[in-house]
Amino acid sequence: MPNKLITLASHSSLQIVHGAKMEGLSTSLVVERRRLNFYKRYSNLVDEFYIVNEFKEGSKLLNSLGDEYILIPHGSLIEYLGVGEVMNLRIKIFGNRKLIEIESNQYDKMNFLKNAGIMIPQIFNNYTKIDKTVIVKLSGAKGGKGYFIAKNEEEVRKGLKKAIDLGLIKNTKEAIVQEYVFGVPMYFHYFYSPYYDRVELTGIDIRYETNVDGLKRIPDALDKPLPSFVVVGNIPVIARESLLPKIIEMGESLNKEAIRRTGKPITGPYCIETIIKDDGQIVAFEFSGRIVAGTNLYINGSPYTWLEWGEQMSVGRRIAKEIKLLGNDLVHYLD
Amino acid sequence: MPNKLITLASHSSLQIVHGAKMEGLSTSLVVERRRLNFYKRYSNLVDEFYIVNEFKEGSKLLNSLGDEYILIPHGSLIEYLGVGEVMNLRIKIFGNRKLIEIESNQYDKMNFLKNAGIMIPQIFNNYTKIDKTVIVKLSGAKGGKGYFIAKNEEEVRKGLKKAIDLGLIKNTKEAIVQEYVFGVPMYFHYFYSPYYDRVELTGIDIRYETNVDGLKRIPDALDKPLPSFVVVGNIPVIARESLLPKIIEMGESLNKEAIRRTGKPITGPYCIETIIKDDGQIVAFEFSGRIVAGTNLYINGSPYTWLEWGEQMSVGRRIAKEIKLLGNDLVHYLD
């Protein structure tokens, strides 16, 4: 019976092992040697450290482990191992592996949201048709690195050339040009529980991005650099109660589309990244088919998990709790 | 003896029933049919659901209930039933009903604050005298919808014409033109306890408004839409400790003015919405004579309630606790 949780020591790994320990599960971290001293601080939360020189050695290690291990995927796993490697890992993951692949392709990702009936921004495949402010996103970019805003074809082409020159992408097909939706960002954290067969809202965050969230403090008269969108942290936020039914519905729709497309539910944590417009429409510009770093805000629970559970419940703990609740049925939900 | 809490399933209702359950009180929600599935998720917090097709049917229902029910008023109650209906409800509320009426009239609201000795922005009744940046607020607007900034008479008249055309207001008398105060917003959550005869600070929030809180991320060179001020969420914040005595004093002043004007205290939660200027002055531009949605941040308590109570104390729970503390005296404080 799989009962040992393992993940890469990065992204949300401290939350994951902390939560697992609260539920009494066994925990292992794959740690890069240079960061071992840091993670050793949390030795009380980690039963085993597997030390590697670099995360990219991680696949071999993970594949050598016995069937008692369950891999908890997160953004850094995908970033360091690459989608191809993650898809081929022999070790079972708690989650829906196919979503990782869908998520890695900007076009497929947006189609998946659209097929779920979720509103998405207009996408410009033909740059000559750009007639409004757009944001240009680079496939596989780490935490928003290299993303830029532009207002016409010329600016888009100029920016993409620069991105190619810098080696951020290889060709323009690795970029997606989306309508820039005016509104405010909100990132909804969901958890699909096979045990209860329900989608839970576990929290909401706003990403804290450099330098864009600092530029707004500079007077207009001064020369400013162009905004960049590198995520360095997260800020807590809640939504109006009247938005919650719609937010839950979006999470349920995404899960249904996962079942339709992949034959199985999402299983565990995921996220829909949105902009809320002033007419009340919620436009999704991304989803993440696994735990997001914004959940690290809520080690001691979010307003939503306190409502739901009445006790300290992080997403890390929620994962461990689900694994325990599923018991013998767990094997059906590992992927 | 009234001991069953009831409220409309919206705004801060989950917090209210969660808090009531922590104190062992009975809870009821009036739910719109289309949202029943959502609220059923919280069945463990709700003893009775009263289902309506639309909230505007709520008055009849509320008036048909027995004397054991206490209505907890919130922003959605006023929004959906209308001030007139709420004033005439037969059911007792926990709060000061007269404040709901005062709050509903922008001019009376500002006078009430002024009479309490609280600093308010300059109001322009004569538009020809506008000599600084102003914000135009529409009476009864839901969550800031339709508010706009203008810098002279012409822009004010143009904006008001548009608001009338859109049906947001009927005539210019339903709008208030206020000096735009430069500073940062802070919303102070208070609770007046008849039992302890004291005003408590239960938390502070910043409203998260679309699209204004997103526009600041856009470079100046790009064409941007005009800002709008629709509240979609709340962000937690604390104030410098040296501001707290003044903040408490403002809350006490408002309560004293309530006693002077209406013959009774505020009873329970209220809020003063302010801008803090860089010279340290705190300017109020609104108050809410009942629970505000920003308190939903603190289901697990705020820094201020943790200081005061040393245990998890949301405003929802604080309401229920006060009702229990008052015991037989409660009847004197229902309105």
Added chain:
Amino acid sequence: MPNKLITLASHSSLQIVHGAKMEGLSTSLVVERRRLNFYKRYSNLVDEFYIVNEFKEGSKLLNSLGDEYILIPHGSLIEYLGVGEVMNLRIKIFGNRKLIEIESNQYDKMNFLKNAGIMIPQIFNNYTKIDKTVIVKLSGAKGGKGYFIAKNEEEVRKGLKKAIDLGLIKNTKEAIVQEYVFGVPMYFHYFYSPYYDRVELTGIDIRYETNVDGLKRIPDALDKPLPSFVVVGNIPVIARESLLPKIIEMGESLNKEAIRRTGKPITGPYCIETIIKDDGQIVAFEFSGRIVAGTNLYINGSPYTWLEWGEQMSVGRRIAKEIKLLGNDLVHYLD
């Protein structure tokens, strides 16, 4: 054996006495008469009030106390008594007194960070060499008052003249002209524990400053005042997990430099105020050698203290816990 904690009733004093009471220590507050009513609200957290007309009378009082008292220094202590007075106080403090002196001089402060191997912004002593956007900071300014942004020598000289005219500084030597680093602010709260001989990360905050954090909401087309940077509150934030090893390393470096320079560790809470750039570099523009007000966010613990302690642990409580853990060794760490 010193076992009574005393501090000035301001800044973070409620957190300090709250935490001390959780650990069962004795607490005293020096309170200004005009604020006594406010602090009396927290009588359950305070064993003794020492009433003064003004804080500047505090030195005499503090020096008259017996050896059982330990002074917990904070920003208001330094602001109201002045660095000279604090350096000469007979009463022992929990902290490193020499750091208070270093921190009070903008040039020494920046050198201290630099010597610790921490990246700092370029400093312009020769104004004719200013070739980029700069921020001008006034020595000893309360919470950022009078700070301004400028883009060339002329604007710097004009702004400094104004600051001298307003009496904020006496001469230009009391100002420091620093490169304005484009990125986002993050303030890291550290705690050096002599008992465990380790640096802990206890939390992170963003300062909420008037009017700069409000100006960003105003459309560009409107006339806006120049930004000001007066801190009135704090907002919670977390950092990406992959930044944590570097953040901890910065805290450790600063502590090592304290030992090299002053012969002793920092002892207890401190803070490094930084900007995170979009290339991942973390640039420090200040440090505080004692508890910062941003820690008041976490009366009920931060995500980081929940990970570390698994129970409610504010910095106030952490101070008291360390004092208890040190036991007879405490005397070696008082300063």
